[in-house]
Amino acid sequence: MELVNRTEIFEFFLKGFSGYPALEHLLFPLCSAMYLVTLLGNTAIVAVSVLDVHLHTPMYFFLGNLSILDICYTSTFVPLMLVHLLSAQKTISFVGCAIQMCLSLATGSTECLLLAIMAYDRYLAICRPLRYPVLMSHRLCLLLAGAAWGLCLVKSMTETVIAMRLPFCGHRMVSHFTCEILAVLKLACSDTSVSEVFLLVGAILLLPIPLAFICLSYTLILATILRVPSAAGRRKAFSTCSAHLAVVMLFYGIVIFMYMKPKSKEAHISDEVFTVLYAVVTPMLNPVIYSLRNKEVKEAARKVWCRSWTSK
Incomplete structure (x- = not known):
């Protein structure tokens, strides 16, 4: 009987904001604009990091990876979400749901590790400069x-399967x-404890442990910066990691x-809207933060822009 139920599933329906048509019409232009800024901003960061030889350093190599991740x-969910915001038929195929689930898990997990790696890079640059x-x-x-990238992809594929x-x-x-994995698991009619254990272990490995590593790195960085004798030297040292710390x-x-916020028994539409904005706003703000807080990025972008115009 379980096999029959399983093989009959060809597609899922994504509820989204189907009960709030006015909200859908508001979110569509808002999310479209933010997605466009995300694509343009992060593509610009990658292009500048590749085209300017002065940015061929570990810091900008990892920054380019972060932009590609964003x-x-x-792109794993925004294009389809935009279509669903204007459509009454909000469906996704079984295979499409699995692919979306796997890619969103993989990219989100990789960002956790990449931020920790970038903190380690800043620690070495400031505390071990020679x-x-x-x-x-x-x-x-x-x-x-x-x-x-590889470990998080394997982890996410395992969780998805x-x-x-x-x-x-x-x-x-x-x-x-x-196709958020916890939302999909609620539709299963068998024991989901194995999947939940995998998710719990993954969450512990990719949230508190990298965060603790980042905090340790910046504690050592701060201690080193405070020992710098001149105020100008302290500002210069802190400016090299302020953008990453903000992200x-x-x-x-x-x-x-x-x-960590208290969970209510009933889901509120405000929570879902916040989740949408978080998922779209954060990748959009990353290139903005690095552009505003980093003189090297702004200078490299200006050189690349001027070079492209003079070549025409």
Whole structure:
């Protein structure tokens, strides 16, 4: 009987904001504009990091990876969400749901590790400046970034396969605007404890542990900066990591707020709107923060822009 129920599932219905048509019409232009800014801003960061030789450093290599992550993360759900905001038929195929679930889990998980790697890079640059070129070699940068992408992809594929192999029965309405794994698990009609254990272990490995590593790195960085004799030297040292610190505070601050606030028995539409805005706003703000807080990025962008115009 379980096999029959499982094989009959060809698509899911994404509830989203179907009960609030006026809100859908408001979110469509808002999310469209923010998604466009996300694509343009992060693409610009990647382009500048590649085209300007002065930015061929570990810091900007990881920043380029972060920008690619933001593009991939938002692209896993925003285009389909925009279509659903204007459509009465809000469906996604079973395979499409699995792909969306896996990619969103992978990109979100990778960002947690990448922010920790970037904190380690800033620690070496400020606390071990003389040995920094040796310690943070190009090979190590590739290894760290590749390991973060690869491990999180394997983890997410495992979680997705376990979740999607469960028998689904009853209604196929996912109470979310994407195939979020916890929302999909609520539709399963068998024991989901194995999937929940995997998710719990993954959450522990990718949230508190990287955050603790980041806090330790910045504690050591702050201690080193305070020992710098001149005020100008302290400002210069802090400016090299202020943008990354702002991104970390934004990312983890919102995540902690979302998951640590008291849960009500009934879902509120305000929580869903906040989730949408968090998922779209954070990737949009990352390139803005790095552009405003980093003189090297602004100067490199100006050079690339002037070079492109003079070549015409």
